[in-house]
Amino acid sequence: MTGAATIQLAADHAHVPAPITALFADYAHAIDGGRIEDWPDFFTDPCLYKITTRENVERRLPAAILLCDSRGMLLDRVASVRRANIFEPHRYRHFVSAIRVTETGPGYIRLQSNYLIVRTMANGTMAVFSTGEYLDKVVPVGDSPRFAERVVVCDHSVINNLIALPI
Amino acid sequence: MTASEPQPTVAWPKEGITRIPYGLYFEPAIHEAEMQRIFRGPVWNFLGLDVEVPNPGDYRLAEIGDTSVILVRNGTGALRAFVNRCAHKGTQLLYEPFGSVKELMCIYHNWLYNLDGALQSVPFAKGLNGKGGMPGTFCHADHGLTALRVETINGLVFGTFSDRVEPLRDYFSPVFIHNTERVANRPFRVLGYYSQWLDSNWKLYWENTSDPYHATILHGWATKLKLNRFTMEGAIEMSANGWHHFSWSKMATDQGGEIYDGREFRTGTANYSGFGLNDPSVIEQWDDYGDGITTAIQTAFPNFVLQQIHNTVATRTIVPRGPLASELKWTILGYADDDERKTAIRIKQGNLIGPSGYISMEDGMVGALVQRGIAGDKDKAAVIEMDGRSIETIRGSRASECGVRGFYTGYRALMGL
Numbered sequence: 276m277t278g279a280a281t282i283q284l285a286a287d288h289a290h291v292p293a294p295i296t297a298l299f300a301d302y303a304h305a306i307d308g309g310r311i312e313d314w315p316d317f318f319t320d321p322c323l324y325k326i327t328t329r330e331n332v333e334r335r336l337p338a339a340i341l342l343c344d345s346r347g348m349l350l351d352r353v354a355s356v357r358r359a360n361i362f363e364p365h366r367y368r369h370f371v372s373a374i375r376v377t378e379t380g381p382g383y384i385r386l387q388s389n390y391l392i393v394r395t396m397a398n399g400t401m402a403v404f405s406t407g408e409y410l411d412k413v414v415p416v417g418d419s420p421r422f423a424e425r426v427v428v429c430d431h432s433v434i435n436n437l438i439a440l441p442i
Numbered sequence: 443m444t445a446s447e448p449q450p451t452v453a454w455p456k457e458g459i460t461r462i463p464y465g466l467y468f469e470p471a472i473h474e475a476e477m478q479r480i481f482r483g484p485v486w487n488f489l490g491l492d493v494e495v496p497n498p499g500d501y502r503l504a505e506i507g508d509t510s511v512i513l514v515r516n517g518t519g520a521l522r523a524f525v526n527r528c529a530h531k532g533t534q535l536l537y538e539p540f541g542s543v544k545e546l547m548c549i550y551h552n553w554l555y556n557l558d559g560a561l562q563s564v565p566f567a568k569g570l571n572g573k574g575g576m577p578g579t580f581c582h583a584d585h586g587l588t589a590l591r592v593e594t595i596n597g598l599v600f601g602t603f604s605d606r607v608e609p610l611r612d613y614f615s616p617v618f619i620h621n622t623e624r625v626a627n628r629p630f631r632v633l634g635y636y637s638q639w640l641d642s643n644w645k646l647y648w649e650n651t652s653d654p655y656h657a658t659i660l661h662g663w664a665t666k667l668k669l670n671r672f673t674m675e676g677a678i679e680m681s682a683n684g685w686h687h688f689s690w691s692k693m694a695t696d697q698g699g700e701i702y703d704g705r706e707f708r709t710g711t712a713n714y715s716g717f718g719l720n721d722p723s724v725i726e727q728w729d730d731y732g733d734g735i736t737t738a739i740q741t742a743f744p745n746f747v748l749q750q751i752h753n754t755v756a757t758r759t760i761v762p763r764g765p766l767a768s769e770l771k772w773t774i775l776g777y778a779d780d781d782e783r784k785t786a787i788r789i790k791q792g793n794l795i796g797p798s799g800y801i802s803m804e805d806g807m808v809g810a811l812v813q814r815g816i817a818g819d820k821d822k823a824a825v826i827e828m829d830g831r832s833i834e835t836i837r838g839s840r841a842s843e844c845g846v847r848g849f850y851t852g853y854r855a856l857m858g859l
Contacts, residue, residue: 326798327634328634328635328636330539330635331634331635331636334540336632336633336634336635337633337634337785337789338633338634338635338636338774338789338792339634339789339792339793340636340792340796340797340798341793341798342789342790342792342793343793344723344790345721345723346720346721347719347720347721348720348721348723348724348793350720350721351719351720351721351724354717354720355663355800358713358714358717359662359663359666359713359714359717359800360663360800360803360804361660361662361803361804361807362803362804362807363807432635432636432637433636433637433638433639433769434636434637434638434639434797435638435639436638436639436640436641436797436806436807436810437638437797437798437803437806437807438797438798439798439803
């Protein structure tokens with residue numbers, strides 16, 4: 276398996292393997308490009324996708340703003356965004372940087388990275404919407420790496436109105 | 443009222459509480475009057491939970507209107523609340539939202555207060571080497587912190603600036619106390635915090651929460667999944683004066699819910715055809731209180747919401763941010779005796795509420811749509827006539843705006859409008 280071999284490489288060299296930087300880029304472009312139907316495919320099943328805040332993490336408080344622990348829950352989020360929930364149309368632009376490997380283990384690696392999201396509304400106005408970090412656990416599935424865990428820790432505890440699209 | 447108080451500049455329409463003049467939502471003079479007459483007036487404002495400040499010296503900051511408030515447990519274990527402001531220059535004494543202190547020392551000139559708000563010492567009060575210092579007439583006892591009255595119901599802590607408002611339990615109606623004691627029936631455990639910035643006047647969020655009429659219409663996700671419908675057993679209950687409201691429903695009792703598949707409802711449109719969940723674990727639940735109530739929303743004039751939706755429990759506090767914006771602060775709760783499984787279910791059900799809530803996502807947006815829709819038309823008014831023109835509830839109907847009319851009954855009394 277290419278993925279497993281690549282991940283092993285990370286254990287030796289503590290650099291971010293190319294398939295994982297590609298995973299990060301594909302994830303951001305899927306959301307920023309409006310293709311949230313592709314979003315569940317970046318995860319294993321079961322999985323952990325969680326949005327929380329720096330305040331909650333530092334105070335060891337377990338609540339989440341958004342939490343999915345199965346592919347079914349990811350699909351349900353997409354369906355709700357597309358069909359049930361109402362919000363003003365908007366786009367994200369993700370800026371992901373400072374990706375680093377924090378742990379390597381048998382068949383997985385953990386990574387930490389920074390993100391910044393600029394949100395543009397349908398009326399053309401634009402503002403920084405969120406910044407914080409991703410805490411990820413990546414595993415190989417077939418030839419490609421996927422997120423077993425993607426925990427989004429927002430540096431801010433105040434959310435500008437709502438989070439409809441995944442971060 | 444003193445002559446220096448700002449005078450409201452909006453006239454109330456002759457129809458009374460079935461009309462809400464749009465100017466209330468954007469006029470600066472209204473906002474200023476609300477700070478004095480509502481938030482600092484004869485009301486009880488929610489400050490926090492006693493479990494957030496378990497030990498002597500523990501504090502949390504709270505906000506009442508524009509005013510930052512310290513809720514702290516003093517050396518004898520009693521709860522105290524003070525305006526977060528040094529009596530010298532007005533500097534905020536504390537600037538971290540939670541913490542623990544032995545005393546309250548201002549960073550600016552180190553004026554020092556004990557946890558009962560009394561001024562203990564002033565650096566160089568007697569000068570240096572016998573020269574200077576405060577005048578001999580300066581009396582420490584005259585310069586303590588501004589204290590609020592504090593009372594609690596089952597661990598929910600409220601404060602007031604008013605000397606004349608009745609005790610907390612008299613201020614709330616029996617129905618309010620009944621549901622509060624129902625939800626706060628054992629010690630809470632705080633599971634987390636977050637807040638939402640809303641581009642709308644604070645009253646628009648308040649109205650939204652007091653208005654069950656919108657709930658099964660705007661929040662189609664929960665309606666389609668049969669979590670909350672007016673065709674279930676439920677009721678709106680009002681305090682006698684109308685200021686506070688409580689609405690509840692039991693999802694297991696739905697009869698005739700096919701009305702929501704009709705053309706006049708968004709849930710009857712093609713978008714919702716066949717809508718369901720791939721993973722229904724998000725709505726897995728148990729009956730926490732033994733009464734079958736699955737949604738219970740309670741408002742306490744002017745800043746507090748107590749929410750139980752399935753097994754999610756939360757307090758919500760609305761904080762005005764000038765006339766055109768507000769912040770909605772959530773505290774997500776479980777109970778101290780929850781096991782890991784119950785905690786996990788409550789956290790997963792958290793998907794229903796908050797800024798990403800399947801149910802609550804639209805509540806902030808819709809206030810902003812109103813705020814933009816009414817811009818510039820100070821003398822036009824909203825029409826609030828669903829379910830009658832009074833604050834009386836009609837048993838069996840939750841398609842009602844009596845909660846909104848009730849809120850404005852209290853609002854008008856305090857504002858003199």
